[in-house]
Amino acid sequence: MTRKKSDITQETILKAAIKIFSEKGYSAATTSEIAKEAGVAEGTIFRYFSKKKDLLYQIAQKTIDLFSHHIAFSTLKEVLKENETKDAKVLLKALIMDRMILFEQYFPYIKIIFYEAQFHEDIQAMIDKKIIKKGFLLMQDVFTQRTLAGEFKAIAPNVATRSLLGMIVAMFLQKKFIPSHYFTNDLEEEIDIIIDIFLNGIRNTASGCISVDS
Amino acid sequence: MTRKKSDITQETILKAAIKIFSEKGYSAATTSEIAKEAGVAEGTIFRYFSKKKDLLYQIAQKTIDLFSHHIAFSTLKEVLKENETKDAKVLLKALIMDRMILFEQYFPYIKIIFYEAQFHEDIQAMIDKKIIKKGFLLMQDVFTQRTLAGEFKAIAPNVATRSLLGMIVAMFLQKKFIPSHYFTNDLEEEIDIIIDIFLNGIRNTASGCISVDS
């Protein structure tokens, strides 16, 4: 059995809305433009979404659920489990690569919900509860575990998580918005540098610390 | 001699616009609301700014100039010079505290221009040229200098700069938007942790490296 026509139309409209919202922002986007992008009459939109705001909320809901349940934490957990016993360097690389793919793939979605979260407290609360908190908890487990094992210092795991995230997001945004003259051409090389900073710092250990590599 | 009345009115309108823009975003903000906030008639706005967009551009221009010339780089340079010979820890702390104060003070301005940069390529170009590039160049000097002195590793200075910035911005945004349950109550303590991560990494040096503190 083929999918119901109404489902297809609804999805087409949602996709068009995501495109226009992420290009112009929610407020500057118009329903007529979304209709044009979707290839339907303007009235059709309102058969599926009672208000313009409903479009935004459904996009937010969908994106957050997507991240929360199916993709984000299942692959994240997998990556974490796969590399549980491996070196921190290997674990972090797998982790970051996994996150980069997600970011890249869902960039329009992410742009919309993170921007609109500013103005809609309910969206903000959803992101906080279903993405940030969960993600942080998972990461904190990793840090706590390796701290107990003596591999990591006893640094506040939330600060460590947020710092790593900050470095990655900064890289990603630079790649997206000002890719011109700041980057090494190789993404993996750059990630390696970030991991090295995160694990070992930028201070020259030769001067004050004798490194014993395995 | 007192200031011309027209200058005062113009500034009042600009301030009102900054408030409304940063609260609702440029598109969702209305000229009638800005007029109300400024305590003037709607028509008055258009005696000083021919279009609504002119408001945005003047705000952007003003903010970028402010950052570029007067406040940002003069104090940044001062901080750098003052701490030139001191320990990296001291330098970075002075640097971050200085940036935090700026961020805090001009948060509404920053919000507006960084958000609208997405949609206005000219604003994006201005930010890139007058803030990001200049700031990065200054920071890179610091890193290059200390790398040559053997204090820092030979890590790509742009990546190092961006990583440090990413960690700070991540902290700042968390402080602004989700201050509830992630933070140690003490900001300075948190900055110390970030600097420690940045300089020494989170890996436990005791296991593979013998630290020699001064």
Add this chain to the structure above:
DNA sequence: CCCAAAAGTGAGTACTTACTCATAAATATA
């Protein structure tokens, strides 16, 4: 092929928006 239900349409509506302009008020000049 028929017809009822489902899906789609787009002109129309009530409202808001950025922006104008003739007029009024405030201020400066003499």
Add this chain to the structure above:
DNA sequence: TATATTTATGAGTAAGTACTCACTTTTGGG
């Protein structure tokens, strides 16, 4: 005080805007 200039006003306007609804088209089962 009288007059010229600058500054401020807010009703008015044309151009959207989100959203409605009477109507048409499409779909699928008997």
